[in-house]
Amino acid sequence: MVKNLLLTASAVCLSMFVQAQTINIDFEALTLTGTNTDYASTKDTFDYTFTGTSNTGGHIATFYGTKPSWGGYSGFNYSNVVNDTTAGYTNASAAYAPSGAGSSAKYVISYGEGYGISFNHSVKLKAFDYTNATYAGLSMKNGDSYSKKFGGVTGNDPDFFSVTVFGYLNGTVKPDSVTFYLADFRDANNANDYIVKAWRTVNLTTLGSVDSLSFKYASSDVGSFGVNTPVYFCMDNLTFVTPVSLNDVTPLATKVYPNPAVNNLTIAYKEPVNYQIFDVNGKLILAAQNTNNADISSLAQGNYFIKIATLKGDKTAVTQFVKQ
Numbered sequence: 001m002v003k004n005l006l007l008t009a010s011a012v013c014l015s016m017f018v019q020a021q022t023i024n025i026d027f028e029a030l031t032l033t034g035t036n037t038d039y040a041s042t043k044d045t046f047d048y049t050f051t052g053t054s055n056t057g058g059h060i061a062t063f064y065g066t067k068p069s070w071g072g073y074s075g076f077n078y079s080n081v082v083n084d085t086t087a088g089y090t091n092a093s094a095a096y097a098p099s100g101a102g103s104s105a106k107y108v109i110s111y112g113e114g115y116g117i118s119f120n121h122s123v124k125l126k127a128f129d130y131t132n133a134t135y136a137g138l139s140m141k142n143g144d145s146y147s148k149k150f151g152g153v154t155g156n157d158p159d160f161f162s163v164t165v166f167g168y169l170n171g172t173v174k175p176d177s178v179t180f181y182l183a184d185f186r187d188a189n190n191a192n193d194y195i196v197k198a199w200r201t202v203n204l205t206t207l208g209s210v211d212s213l214s215f216k217y218a219s220s221d222v223g224s225f226g227v228n229t230p231v232y233f234c235m236d237n238l239t240f241v242t243p244v245s246l247n248d249v250t251p252l253a254t255k256v257y258p259n260p261a262v263n264n265l266t267i268a269y270k271e272p273v274n275y276q277i278f279d280v281n282g283k284l285i286l287a288a289q290n291t292n293n294a295d296i297s298s299l300a301q302g303n304y305f306i307k308i309a310t311l312k313g314d315k316t317a318v319t320q321f322v323k324q
């Protein structure tokens with residue numbers, strides 16, 4: 001009976017400390033060399049590290065992109081460029097809106113297909129803000145040597161430009177997808193035609209729990225090589241809940257010693273970890289990052305719980321110890 005009670009208590013405490021938290025990636029912490037510039041990654045990937053409200057620490061999401069030898073970029077890039085007037089591919093890193101969402105400075109811009117976003121553990125998506133890139137927006141508004149003017153000469157052509165978001169979990173595509181429109185001229189009333197210029201929000205909750213995303217473009221303007229409309233969109237304020245449940249956190253095989261302890265606890269793991277120490281009421285008492293040692297000398301005598309997480313946040317453990 002005592003053993004069963006201890007197991008029940010441990011389960012309750014684990015559920016208490018592995019709690020879902022809402023994360024918003026607004027990209028403002030990303031570094032740029034100045035104003036009106038973009039990152040145009042020189043690597044195959046760049047990591048966005050969110051540390052403000054992450055309950056597990058470590059990076060949250062990786063945005064994939066590449067910079068070819070000929071210049072430009074494919075996939076994801078981040079930017080603070082403000083330019084809604086210059087047409088053409090030389091202005092391929094500007095949002096059609098006059099800033100990031102909510103008048104922020106920075107945002108992400110994506111070009112082409114085959115590049116997505118991965119999370120370091122499964123998350124439950126909520127939403128993100130989106131708008132056109134200036135290159136795509138002006139191309140649809142006025143037409144250019146590659147793409148048609150939306151609506152055509154008469155304004156009656158039923159044109160559209162959309163992006164569909166696909167979610168994946170453990171390599172399997174989710175049954176639902178979400179489509180948002182960057183331009184839509186299909187309504188019988190031309191007064192309802194639009195090209196998105198302000199930031200809008202797309203609801204992603206129907207995708208459920210995912211660990212990666214991909215994006216697919218569609219347009220009414222297609223040619224022998226596919227979509228003629230410049231395949232860009234801008235993103236800001238990617239919001240999701242992490243972790244979704246206890247099942248979404250991989251157990252971390254570790255232990256702490258000595259137990260009971262007086263001044264110090266050693267966390268037995270192959271690499272440094274992040275930890276949080278809670279009292280029996282669930283109040284956070286101590287926390288530290290990138291270490292295998294916990295200084296508990298300041299704690300009052302009694303029972304405590306220590307939550308341990310890898311630096312990436314993909315594995316978590318909670319165990320009890322006694323301070324003497």
